[in-house]
Amino acid sequence: MPAELETVERVRRIDVDQYRYGFETKIESEKAPKGLSEDIVRFISAKKDEPEWMLQWRLDAYRRWLTMTEPNWARVDYPKIDYQDVYYYSAPKQKKALASLDEVDPEILKTYEKLGIPLREVEALEGVVRPEGERRVAVDAVFDSVSVATTFQAELKKAGVIFMPISHALREHPDLVRKYLGTVVPTSDNFFATLNSAVFSDGSFVYVPPGVRCPMELSTYFRINERNTGQFERTLIIADKGAYVSYLEGCTAPQRDENQLHAAVVELIAHDDAEIKYSTVQNWYPGNSEGKGGVYNFVTKRGDCRGRNSKISWTQVETGSAITWKYPSCILRGDNSRGEFYSIAISNGFQQVDSGTKMIHLGKNTTSRIISKGIAAGRSQNTYRGLVSAHRKATGARNFTACDSLLIGDKCGAHTVPYVEAKNSSALFEHEATTSKISEDVLFYCVQRGLSQEEAVGLVVNGFVRDVLQQLPMEFAVEAQKLISISLEGSVG
Amino acid sequence: MNVALIKPTAAEVASDVFAAARDRLPGKGPVAEARRAAFDDFAKKGLPHRRVEEWKYTDLRVLLREVAALAAPPDAAALKRAEAALATLDVTGAHRLVLVDGVFAPSLSDTTLEAGVTTHRLADILNDAGNATRADLLRTNATADIMVALNAALATDGVVLGVADDAKLTKPLHIVHVATQSAASLATRSFLKLGKGSQATLVESFIAAGGAQTYQTHDAVVLWAGEGAHLDHIRLVEDARDAANISTAIVTLGTGTQYRAFNLTSGAAVSRYQAFVRFGGENAHADVNGVSLLNGRQHADNTLVLDHTVPHCTSNEVFRAVVDEAAHSVFQGRINVHPDAQKTDARMMTRALLLSDEAEADNKPELEIFADDVQCGHGATTGALDDSLLFYLRARGLPEKEAQALLIQAFVGEAMEAIADESLRDVAIATAERWLARRG
Numbered sequence: 001m002p003a004e005l006e007t008v009e010r011v012r013r014i015d016v017d018q019y020r021y022g023f024e025t026k027i028e029s030e031k032a033p034k035g036l037s038e039d040i041v042r043f044i045s046a047k048k049d050e051p052e053w054m055l056q057w058r059l060d061a062y063r064r065w066l067t068m069t070e071p072n073w074a075r076v077d078y079p080k081i082d083y084q085d086v087y088y089y090s091a092p093k094q095k096k097a098l099a100s101l102d103e104v105d106p107e108i109l110k111t112y113e114k115l116g117i118p119l120r121e122v123e124a125l126e127g128v129v130r131p132e133g134e135r136r137v138a139v140d141a142v143f144d145s146v147s148v149a150t151t152f153q154a155e156l157k158k159a160g161v162i163f164m165p166i167s168h169a170l171r172e173h174p175d176l177v178r179k180y181l182g183t184v185v186p187t188s189d190n191f192f193a194t195l196n197s198a199v200f201s202d203g204s205f206v207y208v209p210p211g212v213r214c215p216m217e218l219s220t221y222f223r224i225n226e227r228n229t230g231q232f233e234r235t236l237i238i239a240d241k242g243a244y245v246s247y248l249e250g251c252t253a254p255q256r257d258e259n260q261l262h263a264a265v266v267e268l269i270a271h272d273d274a275e276i277k278y279s280t281v282q283n284w285y286p287g288n289s290e291g292k293g294g295v296y297n298f299v300t301k302r303g304d305c306r307g308r309n310s311k312i313s314w315t316q317v318e319t320g321s322a323i324t325w326k327y328p329s330c331i332l333r334g335d336n337s338r339g340e341f342y343s344i345a346i347s348n349g350f351q352q353v354d355s356g357t358k359m360i361h362l363g364k365n366t367t368s369r370i371i372s373k374g375i376a377a378g379r380s381q382n383t384y385r386g387l388v389s390a391h392r393k394a395t396g397a398r399n400f401t402a403c404d405s406l407l408i409g410d411k412c413g414a415h416t417v418p419y420v421e422a423k424n425s426s427a428l429f430e431h432e433a434t435t436s437k438i439s440e441d442v443l444f445y446c447v448q449r450g451l452s453q454e455e456a457v458g459l460v461v462n463g464f465v466r467d468v469l470q471q472l473p474m475e476f477a478v479e480a481q482k483l484i485s486i487s488l489e490g491s492v493g
Numbered sequence: 494m495n496v497a498l499i500k501p502t503a504a505e506v507a508s509d510v511f512a513a514a515r516d517r518l519p520g521k522g523p524v525a526e527a528r529r530a531a532f533d534d535f536a537k538k539g540l541p542h543r544r545v546e547e548w549k550y551t552d553l554r555v556l557l558r559e560v561a562a563l564a565a566p567p568d569a570a571a572l573k574r575a576e577a578a579l580a581t582l583d584v585t586g587a588h589r590l591v592l593v594d595g596v597f598a599p600s601l602s603d604t605t606l607e608a609g610v611t612t613h614r615l616a617d618i619l620n621d622a623g624n625a626t627r628a629d630l631l632r633t634n635a636t637a638d639i640m641v642a643l644n645a646a647l648a649t650d651g652v653v654l655g656v657a658d659d660a661k662l663t664k665p666l667h668i669v670h671v672a673t674q675s676a677a678s679l680a681t682r683s684f685l686k687l688g689k690g691s692q693a694t695l696v697e698s699f700i701a702a703g704g705a706q707t708y709q710t711h712d713a714v715v716l717w718a719g720e721g722a723h724l725d726h727i728r729l730v731e732d733a734r735d736a737a738n739i740s741t742a743i744v745t746l747g748t749g750t751q752y753r754a755f756n757l758t759s760g761a762a763v764s765r766y767q768a769f770v771r772f773g774g775e776n777a778h779a780d781v782n783g784v785s786l787l788n789g790r791q792h793a794d795n796t797l798v799l800d801h802t803v804p805h806c807t808s809n810e811v812f813r814a815v816v817d818e819a820a821h822s823v824f825q826g827r828i829n830v831h832p833d834a835q836k837t838d839a840r841m842m843t844r845a846l847l848l849s850d851e852a853e854a855d856n857k858p859e860l861e862i863f864a865d866d867v868q869c870g871h872g873a874t875t876g877a878l879d880d881s882l883l884f885y886l887r888a889r890g891l892p893e894k895e896a897q898a899l900l901i902q903a904f905v906g907e908a909m910e911a912i913a914d915e916s917l918r919d920v921a922i923a924t925a926e927r928w929l930a931r932r933g
Contacts, residue, residue: 392851414862416858416871418858418873422875425847425850426850426877431856431873432871433860433872435868435869436869
């Protein structure tokens, strides 16, 4: 059978089986009543034992949200969301405050074990001495709306790094949170960010003090479990002068027929000479082979290179979600600051991806780099949407953008919508984009040398995304590579 | 008692423009109905603004504010001034078809054309009650663009050209738009239909007679190329420095056609050229190129939509913008590849050269692809002149301005290469040279 027909055949056979994280954890949970109202916002705030200003902040956002309309410019198509038919708060039921990990519901621990997320600092506890220089990862696990465990707290504390659920940070470091929260993504930013501001229940808070290089990778693992719940997490990361932090984020959800809503906000702030590296492996449930179910992923991620010589780097591997609406951006405010965006977006089945980045050059001699790889298979639609702009005073701004798309099968679509705006003659912007399918010549070359058709396609796809995979921290690169092959299983191999 | 001055909204102004012109506009019955429908469409939305995605960078509510009243039909004095303006045209040796203030001027036009060419006035066809399909000329399904609707509502005249099958024209057909009045609108719509295997060159010029200021040109041209036809299409926008030019080309390419388009914008304060090119038959090829030479506070927008609806077609777009002083260049290019359009090869390259810190260039090259066996690519760059190249030339004794001029000429040259007709290419090059000479 010719390769193309074979591919089409396989795409047809794609099944939900490929989604390996689709199980559900049976655990009692405590939910706020369905729907959204001021009372729900008050309920969430009270549950979290928040200070009064925080409640007001949420209420302001809620009131503003009521006046806003859902954006419809993205190339995604979904039935109207009934925002009153969603649970805005769900937490694993617990009798009392937890003293240690041992008191966490074993079902939850099992869930994370199944997902391959180490919540217990097993080796550390058993006194295993690790080879010098090997990297460890501190994990904050968020289950539905709340953080269930954060590892390596003590060791991080020793280095002066604050890494805790944002709900704890609101109690323990209210001034720090208040100083930075909403300064990158204001409550009025956009429909989904405003909704998040009103109802966010948890997320991670990271503060790295001046001159500190965070001793280990920080990681958050998000899991939506409960039916009909929305997950609204909020992440706030601050790297003070000269600090460095690398942060990883992973997400999964059970398979369900109905759609689940996820509207997160991530704010990064890099002061003078600081660097933040933010990596995401997004693998929310993408829906089944008929396009039923799946997570609606509406995320606002933005980094502010506030200080001189600061750097923010986004790396994302997007394989999940029925709908992805996500544009991790960098505001290059400080002189000589640098923004980077590396992305692999893979869509299969009926997935719709509309993702990209914004690089806004405000400071002098700011540089940015965008490498985006889109792979569309099955009946999916994959769009890159990006903005690069240089303002009047951004002398010496420099950008390089390359976005490549690969089409597998003739029922999918790949689109590129870049906006390049230069208001400064010393700005130098370069943009290139290509779309193609895997060349028959290349496949023939590989097959002729003894590779199977599947292996050959795998090889080409791997080469296609290599630039981006190289940017991922080791721990994630392996997972990402596996994910890519799983996501494309049935379409290429 | 306080008397409040109520400023009419832009939509009200447009309504007045339409109401005032209605009795004068050619065509009754179905034509008048088509105009009414088109105008209602326009009135509902009004002038496009930045919230309309296709007009994001060219906000006509800011740049035009309102639609000016239609220009009066030209009198003898106006024709005389138009004639003087025609004498300054660079393009020679072409069949000239002149529209003065939106009305065809037979006395200034070539009446005898080559064998195989038919020509009519749009106004005559619209007035011909015996022609059952005349109203179709004001309807177009190719685009829902609001400025095309306004053009349909207001079009006063234009030329309707036909080229017979296998006719190979030796001279270009040259449509010249001359404005002689200030603060008035010119609304024209022209047509060209190429028969099978025919060859033709269409040149469009936009100029002003001495003294005409702040006028608005609202033009549309509809082109069909039959099987195997070759069409070269050159546009020269040399409108008055404070005028506006909003033009649309709607192009349909048949099987095996060759379409080569080149747009040169050096005039007009505000200009927008939008081309909608649809591949209607396989194995067609389109080269769509353009150059904008801008300074002062000029705003020039080139918006292209290439619709690859059938397999085995190729397209290539090359755009260059030279932006000096406080000028603003916009390029929006979209390549649509429909699900059945396998084996499409589409390329697009747009480059902007910023010569001043106040200059602005916005590029939006889009790909929208629904077929897998295709090769599509686009590139976009924005930047200043390369210092090392300038240094190289200056080290060899060239004064700075001259060195710059040389580099700018090379920069725009690439896009001009696609002009097949040598004398027309020379006209484009001469225009660029004049522009550079004025720069000093």
